[in-house]
Amino acid sequence: MEPLSDQEIQFFKEEGYLIKKQVMDPGLIALARERLWDSASDTMDPKDPDTWIGPIEEHRDDQGNVRGGYGWKYRQIGSQEWIVRMLPRDLTIWSMAEKLLGKGNVVVPDRIRGIYCILPQGDQPEKPTTCHTDGHPFHLGVVGYIGDVPPKGGGFTVWPKSHRKLYFDYHSSHRNEPTEQHEKDIAYFNQQTYVDCHGQAGDIIFWHHRLAHAAGHNRSRQIRQAVLYDFRRKDMDQVMEEPPSQDMWRDWPGIC
Numbered sequence: 001m002e003p004l005s006d007q008e009i010q011f012f013k014e015e016g017y018l019i020k021k022q023v024m025d026p027g028l029i030a031l032a033r034e035r036l037w038d039s040a041s042d043t044m045d046p047k048d049p050d051t052w053i054g055p056i057e058e059h060r061d062d063q064g065n066v067r068g069g070y071g072w073k074y075r076q077i078g079s080q081e082w083i084v085r086m087l088p089r090d091l092t093i094w095s096m097a098e099k100l101l102g103k104g105n106v107v108v109p110d111r112i113r114g115i116y117c118i119l120p121q122g123d124q125p126e127k128p129t130t131c132h133t134d135g136h137p138f139h140l141g142v143v144g145y146i147g148d149v150p151p152k153g154g155g156f157t158v159w160p161k162s163h164r165k166l167y168f169d170y171h172s173s174h175r176n177e178p179t180e181q182h183e184k185d186i187a188y189f190n191q192q193t194y195v196d197c198h199g200q201a202g203d204i205i206f207w208h209h210r211l212a213h214a215a216g217h218n219r220s221r222q223i224r225q226a227v228l229y230d231f232r233r234k235d236m237d238q239v240m241e242e243p244p245s246q247d248m249w250r251d252w253p254g255i256c
């Protein structure tokens with residue numbers, strides 16, 4: 001069976017993202033949820049949701065772990081073999097990435113970004129959600145939920161179709177060199193409707209590297225828990241300095 005249907009590939013091309021439900025291994029998800037607490041602050045109790053509400057004190061260690069405000073990034077765990085196997089090296093997820101970027105073209109991952117959490121905001125007033133694009137070099141992002149994410153629960157938030165505009169708003173195809181137009185287009189997309197990709201543990205979201213996105217505000221009572229990885233083609237070093245290709249799908253053999 002094909003890892004992605006023609007319809008799904010078409011959706012990704014047009015909208016810049018794609019949700020696949022119930023993909024990651026439940027046993028590994030349970031392990032990730034358990035291990036997350038190894039990096040919690042002393043003030044947080046895994047059994048007491050009242051202690052999960054942000055903002056929390058700023059903390060940064062030499063393993064790259066960062067906590068503060070409503071964010072909690074456990075990066076150190078990203079190099080564990082089993083967590084890499086849960087996301088980019090999961091056989092299904094890997095075959096989907098290879099389907100889009102071409103078999104044999106994708107860098108074999110040795111780590112993921114880590115477990116990225118967004119803490120509940122409690123009774124803080126709600127702020128508007130604004131978008132950005134990422135500047136670091138990659139082709140295909142993937143977000144995987146290791147806990148359920150209800151609507152307005154800090155889900156990965158996307159501005160559909162924005163990749164088709166923003167891809168051309170950089171001087172190079174994969175470096176962080178936005179043109180003047182970039183800021184104007186971000187302002188434009190901030191006036192447009194966005195999609196809150198809520199979901200359940202095991203769901204994943206693929207997204208194009210120049211898609212406007214945001215980490216949604218978490219208005220729920222639970223912690224938004226996700227794992228992140230960025231797929232890259234092996235020829236990144238050669239293509240990253242080039243100006244955006246006229247055909248923005250040139251490096252995506254699975255997309256025509």
Ligand SMILES: [Fe+2]
Pocket residue numbers: 132133134213
């Ligand atoms: Fe981002």
